Amino acid sequence: MASDIEWELYRAFLGVLREGSLSGSARALGVAQPTVGRHVAALEKALGLVLFTRSQTGLLPTEAAFALRPHAETMESTAAALERTASGLRGGAGSVAGTVRISVSEVVGVEVMPAIVADLAQRHPALKVELVLSNRVHDLLQREADIAVRMTAPRQEQLVARRIGAIELGLHAAPAYLARRGAPATLADLGNHALIGYDRPTPFVRQAAKALPGFTRDRFALRTDSDVAQLALIRAGAGIGVCQVPLAMRAPALVRVLPDAFAVRLDTWVTMHEDLRASPHCRIAFDALAAGLEDYTGGARSAP
Template identity: 55%
Template sequence: MSKDVDWSLYRTLRAVLRAGSLSGAARTLGLSQPTVGRHIEQLEQALGLPLFTRSPTGLRPTDLARELGPYLETMASAAAAAARDASAEADEVAGVVRVTASEIIGAEVLPPILAEFNDLYPKVVVELVLSNRAEDLLRRAADIAVRMVRPTQGALLAKRIGSLEIGLYAHRRYLQRRGTPAIMADVADHAVIGYDQESSLGDSVDDLTGPVSRETFTFRADSDLAQLAALRAGFGIGGCQVGIARRDPNLVRVLPDAFGFQLETWVVMHEDLKASRRMRLMFDHLAEGLTAYIVGAQPETPVR
């Protein structure tokens, strides 16, 4: 077994594992399929063990290949982070900043905030990753994260922005057609929009009383954007951030006294990035923009 293995071979292995085939990896890497096949053969020779077996359905990774998978992702994240760090001098407002956020925050809340940042610092390239998973900032899968839960990892610079309120909403057209539920028990007679396999809201939904569960959902999707699209289309009743719902006069909140909860909002980055001016400026800009968004989503104080 050779200990001195070219990183490009591991990069090819990662691409094959992700694509599930030599041809798919070749397209991802911009290489020919025979070249990808040679890379895998060279890596197998260097490691002294097979990485794939062939089956009627295609390539099947061996236990060794599967065990290498997490390390390959760490190596890829480190390589990408090194490329971002080298994209500009630390004190120059230029280069690449990789931001990760949930689907809803990334698609519905961050675009105008990032557009303002681009107006101020046009030489900064923004990479936005939409994921409801908590990307590992310690491994530099991203530089800055907007998270809806309190960070637990060490070596992170975290700032709590506030809390976002989630409520139940429906399109006016749907309520005209099906009526408005008066109590939570009435929801059982309505079309409800919810998750399929997993809920990004976690225990916030599971702890609620009433007939709200996967079995009662008429529209199921693990994509928060798909759920929001169904809500806007008048499919049924679903959860929505108060701040986003307020933008659409056709979305009406239902059962505000029976259903509602808060999601903490944090901006987080690795503490080692404080020395980078563009990272710190982005961190502060996101914190300021999200604070303004949360303040604008607060319930209006009734006039007495």
């Protein structure tokens, strides 16, 4: 087996995996379809493996392809991180230029990050920001992102972390909804209300649900796994749901219900790989993100 396989071959492999066809991969990668076909064939020859089989619906990955996928994606993340690091070095020593990739949950990314990023862009116009909105924890050690906002303390020694406070969750409803249906006085009263919640439970949801027995999927009149969609439904007056308290106080303001019966506090951390501590553009972005989120949570600042 060849030991000097070019990255472009793996890039084509990932493109076909994601798009399901040579033509789809070619469009996504911006290259000609025959080029993708040659790259996939060359990779199969170099590895001595069949990666795809043809079907009426396109190219189907083999078990070998699925086994190789995470390793190819790690290569992809590393290549992207290399380019981001190089973009910061091209501006010269001390220059705040380059690209930084930030991973945050979708609701924080939509509701909190825009103002932070806008201020950062105004102060450092040569800085480019890639904002990844996902509730999945991106691997900073594999450089899937440069900086991440997490609701759990990082345990890897190679990460720099700053605790920026705790975000409290509570039950909320729009004033219009409460005007129609009234406010629940006890947890038992929630049975007479339209509840907004998840569709598929995650480990975090299971943990949070312990603080509110009975707040289960079968009780929800409206179900979605999107935190942004849940917030929009609460604001629209569709029912009662869980919302971050700082967000609920923003216009249009929501009303908190049963605060003594349900309150969950999420310790929030900003983290990055320690190798990026000396990178001016990553450090500037880290500090700006931490400061903006500390203002949002009201947490006390502390240097990493």
